[in-house]
Amino acid sequence: MQKEGDFFEMVWQVVRLIPKGRVTSYGAIAKYLGSARSSRMVGWAMNASHNVTPKMPAQRVVNRNGVLTGKNFFSNPMEMQLLLESEGIEIKDDQIQNFEKIFWDPSIELMIE
DNA sequence: CGATTGACGTACG
């Protein structure tokens, strides 16, 4: 039935697959879905994620800069950082440290054959 | 129904 939300569903599914202590970017997810330039749609999908269950670790999704751009969309902006820090991710000034090291690329980790 | 915005990213100057 929710076929009109296939794109959103895919985004949510990928986000749920993000391992603990790892993060990914909107562009990576969009690229994995086949539309690297549709990164905005990923953001929209996350915005709709508030109405989806189970709640996905949206805190693990950041922009390509490694900055917590969507922290303002959480119940409490600092909650996003706290959640990431709780997973072992180091954050400084809303920016993820060692972003390249903990970066989780679905198109690579999920291994598209 | 048309125009604007939006949790981004890439291209161009």
Add this chain to the structure above:
DNA sequence: TCGTACGCCAATC
């Protein structure tokens, strides 16, 4: 190298 403009697609005004 940094700043600005444009593009994607969908939802909202």
